Amino acid sequence: QKEVEQNSGPLSVPEGAIASLNCTYSDRGSQSFFWYRQYSGKSPELIMFIYSNGDKEDGRFTAQLNKASQYVSLLIRDSQPSDSATYLCAVNPLGFGNEKLTFGTGTRLTIIP
Amino acid sequence: DTAVSQTPKYLVTQMGNDKSIKCEQNLGHDTMYWYKQDSKKFLKIMFSYNNKELIINETVPNRFSPKSPDKAHLNLHINSLELGDSAVYFCASSAAGGKNEQFFGPGTRLTVL
Numbered sequence: 738q739k740e741v742e743q744n745s746g747p748l749s750v751p752e753g754a755i756a757s758l759n760c761t762y763s764d765r766g767s768q769s770f771f772w773y774r775q776y777s778g779k780s781p782e783l784i785m786f787i788y789s790n791g792d793k794e795d796g797r798f799t800a801q802l803n804k805a806s807q808y809v810s811l812l813i814r815d816s817q818p819s820d821s822a823t824y825l826c827a828v829n830p831l832g833f834g835n836e837k838l839t840f841g842t843g844t845r846l847t848i849i850p
Numbered sequence: 851d852t853a854v855s856q857t858p859k860y861l862v863t864q865m866g867n868d869k870s871i872k873c874e875q876n877l878g879h880d881t882m883y884w885y886k887q888d889s890k891k892f893l894k895i896m897f898s899y900n901n902k903e904l905i906i907n908e909t910v911p912n913r914f915s916p917k918s919p920d921k922a923h924l925n926l927h928i929n930s931l932e933l934g935d936s937a938v939y940f941c942a943s944s945a946a947g948g949k950n951e952q953f954f955g956p957g958t959r960l961t962v963l
Contacts, residue, residue, distance in 0.1 A: 771951070780940055780954035781893065823891060837906055838952065840893040 740764060741828050743841035752850050756813040760826030760841055763807070769829035770802055770809045771838065776822045785811060816848045853877070854955035856941050862961045863931060870927045871958045873941030879953075880946035881905075882924040884916060887938045887957070899924055900946060931962045 742761045750756040758772075769788050773781035787793045787800040787809065799812040809828075813820055823843040830837060854875045863869055875882065883906075884896040898906035902918040913929045924941060941955040 775891075780957050782954070783951040786951065825893060837895060837898065839895075842890065842892050 740830075740839045741826055741841035743824075743826050743844045745842055746845040747847050748844055749847045749849055750816050752816055752818060752848050754816055756816045756820065756846055756848070758811040758813075758824050758826075758844050758846065759808060760810065761808045762826075762828045762839075764828065764830050764839075765804075765807060767807075767828045767830055770800070771827040771829075772798075772800060772809075772811045773825040773827060773840075774822045775825055775843065781825055813846075818848045818850055821846060821848045854941055854943050854953050856939075856955040856958050858958060859956065860959050860961075862963065864963055865931055865933060867931050868927070868929045869931060869960070870925055871939055871941075871960075873924045873926070873955055875922055875941075875943040875953070875955075877943055877953060878945075879943035880921055881944045882918065882921070883942040883944075883952065884924065884926050885940040885942060885954075887940060889937070893940070897924075897926075928960075931960075933962050936960055936962045 740763050772785040774784050775781045785798050785800040787802045790802050790804050793800045797814045801810045823845045825843045826841040827838040857872050881900045883898045885893050887893045895908050896910045897916045899918045901921050915927045918924045938957045938959050940957045942952040944952045
């Protein structure tokens with residue numbers, strides 16, 4: 738079983754709709770969870786992080802964490818063509834400070850105008 | 851500009867050669883990382899340094915040797931390059947302690963022929 742799993746996609750969403758990206762992780766003791774966005778040919782950039790169960794909202798983005806079920810999701814409201822990118826879920830395993838992030842393979846999102 | 855920078859951006863070389871990639875950050879961070887992203891976009895940590903000290907070494911062949919001359923620089927030297935080393939290598943940095951985001955450099959695309 739992979740440590741962090743994501744559906745590789747591609748996920749196609751019409752412009753203006755809600756894009757929903759999901760991620761599951763195997764280490765029950767994981768403490769912190771991150772969503773990175775990576776445009777083609779560019780480096781990953783952090784868009785959201787979440788540590789506590791529940792929802793965290795930042796503009797059009799909402800991260801949701803359920804530690805009991807070991808999943809974390811990212812919702813993008815009012816999707817824009819500029820949101821088309823690969824979204825990487827990353828998890829900070831138990832026992833590590835900020836030093837280690839385990840990444841999923843990413844979900845490729847395409848917003849259709 | 852404050853950032854994480856890497857040189858070179860592209861590196862094309864023959865099998866068996868030795869090459870180096872340099873990374874510098876001027877964000878005042880204490881922790882620096884090397885990641886490898888393969889052709890399937892899987893991003894995997896290779897090394898992590900905190901204040902010039904190696905803290906993570908993820909089952910990387912010993913042909914790969916990181917060097918941190920000071921906390922703003924982390925270089926990666928690769929001996930006897932193999933075809934499977936072809937990938938994009940990202941340097942990243944973060945502040946020590948807490949749960950801080952990692953800032954990625956622009957990446958170095960290494961192609962081994």
